[in-house]
Amino acid sequence: MLELLKKTNIDFIGKKYITILVSGSLMVLGIIAIVALAMGKANLGIDFAGGTTVELKFESPVKLQSVRAALDKGGLKDVSLQDIPSENRVIISTKRSEGDINKIAHDITDAVSKNLSGAKYVVDLTTSIGPKVGSKLRSDAAKAIIMAALGILIYVAFRFKFQFGVGATIATFHDVIAVLGIFFILGKEINLIVVSALLTIAGYSLTDTVVVFDRIRENLRIQSKEPIPNVINRSINEVLSRTIITSFTTFLAALALFVFGGDVIHDFAFAILAGIIVGTYSSIYVASPVLLLWKKNRPFAKK
Amino acid sequence: MKKNVFWRFLLIGVTVIVAVVFFLPNTPLFKHMPQWWQKSMPHKGVVMGLDLQGGLHLVYEVEGDKAVQTNLKRFAYLIKSAAEKKNMKTDVNVNGLNIEISPSSPEIASMIRANYPILETVSTGQKLVLKMSDKESAKIRDNAADQALETIRNRIDQFGVAEPSIQRQGENEIVVELPGVKDPGRAIDLIGKTAQLEFKLVDDESPVAAQLPSAIQPGDEDSVLKQFADKIPAGDQILFERKLNSETGIVRKVPILLKKEAVLTGDSLSEAKVSLDSRFGEPYVSIAFNAEGAKRFEEITGANVKKRLAIILDNNVYSAPVIQEKIAGGSAQITGNFTMDEAKDLAIVLRAGALPAPLKMLQNVTVGPTLGSDSIKAGKIAGIIGTLAVILFMFIYYKMSGLIADFALVLNLILLFGAMAFLNATLTLPGIAGVILAVGMAVDSNVLMFERIREEIRAGKPARSAVDSGYDKAWWTIFDSHVTTLITAAVLFQFGTGPIKGFAVTLSLGVAINLFTALIGTKSIFDLITSRYNIKKVSI
Numbered sequence: 001m002l003e004l005l006k007k008t009n010i011d012f013i014g015k016k017y018i019t020i021l022v023s024g025s026l027m028v029l030g031i032i033a034i035v036a037l038a039m040g041k042a043n044l045g046i047d048f049a050g051g052t053t054v055e056l057k058f059e060s061p062v063k064l065q066s067v068r069a070a071l072d073k074g075g076l077k078d079v080s081l082q083d084i085p086s087e088n089r090v091i092i093s094t095k096r097s098e099g100d101i102n103k104i105a106h107d108i109t110d111a112v113s114k115n116l117s118g119a120k121y122v123v124d125l126t127t128s129i130g131p132k133v134g135s136k137l138r139s140d141a142a143k144a145i146i147m148a149a150l151g152i153l154i155y156v157a158f159r160f161k162f163q164f165g166v167g168a169t170i171a172t173f174h175d176v177i178a179v180l181g182i183f184f185i186l187g188k189e190i191n192l193i194v195v196s197a198l199l200t201i202a203g204y205s206l207t208d209t210v211v212v213f214d215r216i217r218e219n220l221r222i223q224s225k226e227p228i229p230n231v232i233n234r235s236i237n238e239v240l241s242r243t244i245i246t247s248f249t250t251f252l253a254a255l256a257l258f259v260f261g262g263d264v265i266h267d268f269a270f271a272i273l274a275g276i277i278v279g280t281y282s283s284i285y286v287a288s289p290v291l292l293l294w295k296k297n298r299p300f301a302k303k
Numbered sequence: 304m305k306k307n308v309f310w311r312f313l314l315i316g317v318t319v320i321v322a323v324v325f326f327l328p329n330t331p332l333f334k335h336m337p338q339w340w341q342k343s344m345p346h347k348g349v350v351m352g353l354d355l356q357g358g359l360h361l362v363y364e365v366e367g368d369k370a371v372q373t374n375l376k377r378f379a380y381l382i383k384s385a386a387e388k389k390n391m392k393t394d395v396n397v398n399g400l401n402i403e404i405s406p407s408s409p410e411i412a413s414m415i416r417a418n419y420p421i422l423e424t425v426s427t428g429q430k431l432v433l434k435m436s437d438k439e440s441a442k443i444r445d446n447a448a449d450q451a452l453e454t455i456r457n458r459i460d461q462f463g464v465a466e467p468s469i470q471r472q473g474e475n476e477i478v479v480e481l482p483g484v485k486d487p488g489r490a491i492d493l494i495g496k497t498a499q500l501e502f503k504l505v506d507d508e509s510p511v512a513a514q515l516p517s518a519i520q521p522g523d524e525d526s527v528l529k530q531f532a533d534k535i536p537a538g539d540q541i542l543f544e545r546k547l548n549s550e551t552g553i554v555r556k557v558p559i560l561l562k563k564e565a566v567l568t569g570d571s572l573s574e575a576k577v578s579l580d581s582r583f584g585e586p587y588v589s590i591a592f593n594a595e596g597a598k599r600f601e602e603i604t605g606a607n608v609k610k611r612l613a614i615i616l617d618n619n620v621y622s623a624p625v626i627q628e629k630i631a632g633g634s635a636q637i638t639g640n641f642t643m644d645e646a647k648d649l650a651i652v653l654r655a656g657a658l659p660a661p662l663k664m665l666q667n668v669t670v671g672p673t674l675g676s677d678s679i680k681a682g683k684i685a686g687i688i689g690t691l692a693v694i695l696f697m698f699i700y701y702k703m704s705g706l707i708a709d710f711a712l713v714l715n716l717i718l719l720f721g722a723m724a725f726l727n728a729t730l731t732l733p734g735i736a737g738v739i740l741a742v743g744m745a746v747d748s749n750v751l752m753f754e755r756i757r758e759e760i761r762a763g764k765p766a767r768s769a770v771d772s773g774y775d776k777a778w779w780t781i782f783d784s785h786v787t788t789l790i791t792a793a794v795l796f797q798f799g800t801g802p803i804k805g806f807a808v809t810l811s812l813g814v815a816i817n818l819f820t821a822l823i824g825t826k827s828i829f830d831l832i833t834s835r836y837n838i839k840k841v842s843i
Contacts, residue, residue: 055674057671057673057674100663100664101664101665101666101667102491102495102664102667105667106488122671122673123669123671124670124671124673124674125668125669125670125671125674126487126667126668126669127667127668127669128664128666128667128668129665129666130663130664130665130666132364132665133362133665133666137800140798141798143798144794144795144797144798144799147794147797147798148790148791148794148795151790151791151793151794152787152790152791155786155787155790156787159783192799192800192803193733193802193803196733196795196799196803196806196807199791199794199795200740200788200791200792200795200810202791203787203788203789203790203791203792204744204787204788206783206784206787206788207744207747207784207787207788210780210783210784210787211751211780211784214779214780214783238758239754241754242750242751242754245700245750245754246747246750246751248696249693249696249697249743249744249746249747249750250740250743250744250747251743252689252692252693252696252743253689253690253692253693253739253740253742253743254689254739254740254743255689255692256685256686256688256689256692256739257685257689257736257739257740259685259688260681260684260685260688261681261682261685261735261736261739262677262678262681262682262685262732264354264678264732265681265682265685265732265733265735265736268733268736269736272740
């Protein structure tokens with residue numbers, strides 16, 4: 001038997017100061033991110049903020065400054081540029097979305113063709129989102145997050161006793177907020193695809209939590225003399241290797257996406273990777289300690 | 304027990320064959336299948352999303368207000384002529400979504416009440432203000448959206464796109480999806496053109512006409528309009544003609560003073576086609592009027608010989624030739640330095656008819672063909688590497704049992720692609736990500752079972768019962784963890800746009816199939832082995 005972890009006996013519950021420190025700072029970050037999002041200060045993708053992105057693929061390497069100069073000459077000043085030198089790709093975006101959105105994309109390609117003579121390129125991607133669509137997608141995303149959270153809450157409440165439901169829900173929110181915070185501090189763009197990743201994390205983070213909870217529930221049924229913190233600790237130790245291995249296989253797949261999946265999917269894969277790590281951590285250090293809030297009585301000893 | 308195992312293997316075998324049959328169209332193998340197979344077996348397979356095959360995703364808003372306005376203008380005209388007939392002097396104007404009549408009188412008010420019940424009074428007094436009833440204006444907006452959809456469909460059909468999708472969304476939005484379009488700019492121009500064709504008489508007699516500059520730079524139109532705003536005679540307007548010097552390539556705009564009222568419109572057309580000028584080989588569009596239009600055209604040309612008649616599309620003058628003589632037969636030409644494509648597209652929009660109201664673009668996602676194929680390539684590489692990494696890890700960590708899990712994983716992939724092909728689901732780039740994530744999650748269930756089995760073995764149980772009780776105990780854990788993922792996938796499907804929907808589809812199918820492969824697939828192999836051979840030790 002090849003074992004990643006031999007029989008462990010780590011005192012997870014006793015390390016609550018580490019938990020409070022790590023989770024506390026992640027939560028603060030996440031909450032700052034949410035406030036910033038609400039105030040429109042965060043790095044919102046154009047699918048939420050409205051605007052235009054044009055992705056140009058040049059035949060030969062091109063300097064970013066010269067593209068900027070070409071756009072400047074064409075009177076386009078409020079643009080942000082990003083390049084992927086390995087693919088001769090330049091991504092030009094602007095948050096401008098008033099008037100005829102089709103014209104903005106036109107203006108960008110016109111300015112490049114006119115003022116950057118000799119540079120041959122193809123337009124790989126044009127995305128123009130009017131303000132109306134942007135605000136609709138924003139509210140749709142918010143609705144989706146609330147609906148997913150409610151759905152999970154209802155399911156967990158139905159399958160587990162109340163305390164477990166609370167623990168699982170807190171852990172789920174913890175994970176989503178933490179990943180949002182990580183994105184915020186890294187200055188990464190929050191767009192539709194990242195929100196989908198957050199929802200996926202919400203669903204997946206429960207996998208680990210359920211694994212741990214199942215075992216706690218089982219052990220609580222058998223044991224009646226052992227103090228609850230010990231039961232929880234032993235349960236976590238018992239399932240530690242499977243918690244880590246299930247996360248690890250999904251982590252492997254997401255890592256392949258992150259490295260080889262191309263830049264469209266890059267941030268998505270990053271969010272999933274972060275979500276898997278935070279989710280594994282939270283099922284051990286967040287979800288289970290929450291159960292102890294009810295340690296005085298043992299209403300969930302039997303089911 | 305043995306018999307039970309046999310049936311389960313048969314079930315697995317049949318589902319695999321069915322999956323392969325459905326997915327076959329997506330493989331190069333399909334072309335080598337016999338004729339009868341290509342005809343009568345499933346032939347559509349998985350559909351590639353716009354982000355993978357390239358194409359356009361456009362969302363337009365039909366400006367219903369403009370359609371209401373057009374109707375109000377018609378009523379204003381009717382009211383004015385009715386008032387004139389009764390020798391009542393009054394001004395009737397459309398202002399925004401209101402008709403304003405001033406000065407008003409009780410006779411006019413009662414005439415309107417009697418004849419136009421769909422007009423509601425907003426305010427009375429010196430000035431009578433009317434508006435379209437809410438019910439009627441809702442009907443006009445709805446009709447406008449329906450008509451716009453029909454017109455766009457006609458235009459696209461004539462333009463020639465393989466599998467277009469044109470749908471209404473909400474109250475006044477139209478979603479157009481055009482996969483694989485080579486020239487997106489041309490397609491967008493074709494759809495967005497209102498294509499309101501009008502014939503208007505040029506007012507060369509007014510002294511103002513002589514004061515107009517002979518030609519201006521493009522972009523200076525507004526300053527000319529401003530300069531002449533007070534001088535334009537009542538009932539006249541200034542529009543511009545685009546003039547291209549074919550030798551120098553310089554474009555100039557020529558202001559023309561016209562009578563506001565159109566003497567003939569595109570509604571009277573019966574045909575529009577591209578023809579070539581016999582002398583220069585330059586393309587132009589020849590149009591033919593229907594019977595009524597032809598009669599009207601003959602009257603107009605007969606009554607206005609030596610005057611100029613302007614041909615106007617969407618407020619741009621294409622040409623303003625002098626009428627040499629009365630023109631019978633009901634045909635005319637639209638010239639204007641067209642390229643062949645421009646002439647073709649103009650003929651298409653004229654044939655398909657005008658949009659009932661202008662369109663406003665709300666969203667445009669145009670994916671070039673190379674980006675799509677790059678994405679597929681990257682997705683394939685990530686998928687293969689991710690799958691191999693997981694397969695290798697499982698084998699190293701769980702030995703023979705790991706191989707069984709790997710078998711389940713491959714089974715999972717085959718069934719997933721089969722199911723997508725069966726549903727003719729759309730594969731998008733996030734969808735590929737969903738497949739890869741599903742691969743990672745697929746072995747989760749096996750890990751849960753294997754760990755459980757290991758525990759049972761440690762507890763000293765014999766191989767066979769260790770496997771059985773390991774499965775039994777892991778079942779609910781597996782079920783719970785899958786259902787929560789399904790919940791979020793369902794939400795994603797509900798709210799997501801195209802690409803995200805693709806992710807939700809592959810993820811949820813992957814997770815659902817995973818329940819099947821883990822519980823039927825892996826278990827059957829274990830059962831087969833433990834029942835056929837008297838296994839003492841599980842390689843796990």
